[in-house]
Amino acid sequence: MNKAAHKLELTVAPGRRTHPIAKKPALLLALLMVTGSGASQIVASVSDLPDAPGAVMQAAASAPKPAKLPQCAPTQPNLSPEAASALQAGNIALKPCRPENPLQSVVSTPDVKPLTPGEKFTLAVHEAKDPFNLVVLTAGSGIYIASNAHNPYGPGMKGWGKIEGYNLVQDVQGIFFGTFLIPVVAREDPRYHRMGRGRIARRMLHAALHTYVSQHDNGRLMPNYAVLGNYVIGTELANLWVPGTPVNGPSTAKRIAVGIGLDPAGTMIDEFLPDIARHIHVHSGLLQNILNSIVKGNPNTPP
Numbered sequence: 001m002n003k004a005a006h007k008l009e010l011t012v013a014p015g016r017r018t019h020p021i022a023k024k025p026a027l028l029l030a031l032l033m034v035t036g037s038g039a040s041q042i043v044a045s046v047s048d049l050p051d052a053p054g055a056v057m058q059a060a061a062s063a064p065k066p067a068k069l070p071q072c073a074p075t076q077p078n079l080s081p082e083a084a085s086a087l088q089a090g091n092i093a094l095k096p097c098r099p100e101n102p103l104q105s106v107v108s109t110p111d112v113k114p115l116t117p118g119e120k121f122t123l124a125v126h127e128a129k130d131p132f133n134l135v136v137l138t139a140g141s142g143i144y145i146a147s148n149a150h151n152p153y154g155p156g157m158k159g160w161g162k163i164e165g166y167n168l169v170q171d172v173q174g175i176f177f178g179t180f181l182i183p184v185v186a187r188e189d190p191r192y193h194r195m196g197r198g199r200i201a202r203r204m205l206h207a208a209l210h211t212y213v214s215q216h217d218n219g220r221l222m223p224n225y226a227v228l229g230n231y232v233i234g235t236e237l238a239n240l241w242v243p244g245t246p247v248n249g250p251s252t253a254k255r256i257a258v259g260i261g262l263d264p265a266g267t268m269i270d271e272f273l274p275d276i277a278r279h280i281h282v283h284s285g286l287l288q289n290i291l292n293s294i295v296k297g298n299p300n301t302p303p
Helices: 002-010 025-035 037-048 054-062 081-090 117-128 131-147 156-186 200-209 225-241 249-280 284-296
Strands: 213-216 221-223
Touching: 117 156, 131 156, 156 225, 200 249, 213 225, 221 225, 225 249
Parallel strands: none
Antiparallel strands: 213 221
16 A cells, blocks of 8 residues: 555646645545546646646737727717727717816816807806906096096096996906907807917916917817907907097008907916916906906907
């Protein structure tokens, strides 16, 4: 018995651990006799396995990878054909990207839901009735009357009332063209899209270029017809009905140039003021509206 056990141990590959049952050949023989056909099935199933796991790993590595799908559906999802077919096959509906409040003239998320014509009109109405904008216009009218006794509107409260009315009409006129009519006709997003992060110089360039480059409703870049066209239309209309406005060519061109030249100051405020307000815990909308009105002013106000 000891010799048989010794021979069985020698058949085990060197370096491998010998199972305790292998050290008892009589018990092993009895087990094989009892199991009978079960043992043969085990041997047959083992023989069906591949010689090495490398073949299975190679097959898994060579299998096509599933198409990478976006986390949400932006304005125009840039899906590959594989991703699109995967969506159709699985009948998967992507969740929409987080929509921005349509009453915000400044947005910070990269993928935003485009505004409908109705939402552009709602945004224009919201900007026109902004109480802080009205406060700044009222204060500006008073300062203009107090500092210029020979203005075209007359002195005192009467003159202040006249210029206040003209300024309010011009403000509503600019909002109507710049936030609603031109963006609807040109299919332009009238909102300012903040960069929000990155180097300060790059963000300043991004804000300055917004005067000339805007974003189409489908997300592509386009000329900023809303800003450039609004200054031209507003200046030409002011020549027709605002008292004391010089209507000659050089004066008109100068007022258009002044308006376009000052416009980036407002987008600089839009870009950086939320970061400042986040640190000093001040509501940015209040400061943003006041500073924008003060910096841009009204280029059509007569001297």
